[in-house]
Amino acid sequence: MNPPIPLHEAQARLLDLVRPTATEAVRCEDALGRYLADPLIAKRTQPAADLSAMDGFAVCGEAPWKVIGESRCGAPFGGFVSSGEATRISTGAHVPEGADSIVLIEDAEVNTVDSLTATEKPTPGRHIRRAGSDFEIGAQLLDAGVRITPARIALARMAGHAELTVHMAPKVAILECGDELSYTPDMCNFDEIPATNGSMLNAMISLENITAATVPPVPDNLDSLAAAIDAHADHELLVISGGASVGDHDLVRPALKKLGATIDFWRVAMKPGKPLMVATRGKQIILGLPGNPVSSFVTAFLFMLPALRKMLSATDCLPRPIDIPCTEALPAVGPRRTFMRATLADGQVTPIAQQGSGALGALAEANVLIERAEHCDETRAGTSVPVYLIENGGIA
Incomplete structure (x- = not known):
């Protein structure tokens, strides 16, 4: 059995297999x-013309000014403003040709019906949004x-x-494997557990504006699993939760081999989530995720979501960590890159006490993952550590 491969190598190999979908x-x-x-x-150019940033008067030259009209949004003044003249003007309205300053409404004094002075001398060009100051026609904006x-x-x-x-949004399907899984959590027998990973993974996929096809759990039977996989052969991404480990009832690898799929790699040096599998069948990408809920979540966060982003042709596919001080000392780490559930509050992260791979309560409490590199030393309380934000999929 080959040793687990490093996380970043596994992510790179997966993304190398993925091709963007067609455009629409x-x-x-x-x-x-x-x-x-x-x-x-x-x-187009924005603004298309010089605009007033404030309510007031567009003036030319020195006071006093004769008010000769008005410029409103959608109804610009059509004439020319000469020295000693002004127009009333609204915020966002076109500055009339010839006007060089804006007198704010609070600084204006209308002495007669059409004679204007100002308590503050206007500064030429101030409060004018120049044409093209945001962008000009032909500019690359994004x-x-x-x-x-x-x-x-x-x-x-x-x-x-x-x-x-x-x-285009890729077609995605999710399969859950296990004789013990009940599709109806409110009708779960004593020897069953509610199926949760499919709903959780579908919710994660929705972060990318995609809805996955889901089916009731597939029993631990080689022919049944192979048939379920084959029924979704037209999907660009097939995500299988459970059955990817080495037990007698872990049948994902045998089912894929039976269907002629090519396994690119299996097992990644990470915790949780070591029994991760990536395979291809024609143009289809197949992800085999662990069945434990926390392991399934972490591997989906680090592999499933990046694969979907690559299909959507995103520039940044992988989640990006940010460094945040940790309130507690963290132990040294062994040969597997480790991800700890934690909470972020008041600019600091605090690890959650329960870090078991089946602890859904702790996962639900967490809003970040702390990343701990392979073979890293113990860190003291207050040390900044790499942290991934969970709720946005790790992408800003």
Whole structure:
């Protein structure tokens, strides 16, 4: 049996196997959480004209000024402002041609019906948003592969785009294996446990705007498992929870071999999650995750989500850690990279006492994972450690 491979090597090998999906054009409003397939190029200049940043008067030259009109949003003043003239102006309205300053409404004194002075002398150019100060037509605003956020949807529309080109959501299926699993948690027999990993993994997948196909748990039977795997051959990613270890009833590897799949690697030097498997069957990627809930969660976080991001052509596929001080001393680590459930509060992380791979209560309490490198020494309380944020999938 080959020794477990290092985590970063395993992640790199998985991502090398993954190919992006085809592209499609979707409305900007429907692109949230997807990744740009092409750079975002501005189709218009913003602002398209000089705009007032404040309510007041657009003036030319020195006071007093004669008020000759008004410039409103959507109804700009159509004439020319000469020296000694002014127009009323609203925030966001076009600055009339010829005007060089904005007198704020609170500084303005209208002495007669149309004669204006100011308590503060206006500074030329102040409170004017110059044309093109945000971006100009033809400018590249976003790189391909960036995640589409609410602010980036607004930017795309402001740049003149009604649609964005993104990669299509891949077809994903989740299989849970085990005779002991009950699909209905409220009708669970004494010798059964509720099936939880499928729902958990599907919820994680939804972070990437994808919904996976799920089926009732597959029994520990070679023919049944092979048939379930074969029934989802048209999915780009097949995630199998449980059955990837070395026990008599761990049948994922035999089932894959029976179907002619190629196992790229099996077992990773990490804790929890050592019995992780990556295989291919034609263009399909198959992930065999451990059955213990915490192990399944951690391996999905570090392998399943990055694989999906690669299919969506994301620039950043792997989660990124940030360094945060730890409130407690941490023990030395052996030959496997270790991930500890922890809570982040007040700018510090605190490990949760229960670190067992079946402890769902501790996993539900955690909002971060602390990463501990192989063979690292004990660290003192207050030392900064690499931490992954769980709720956003580790991606900002």
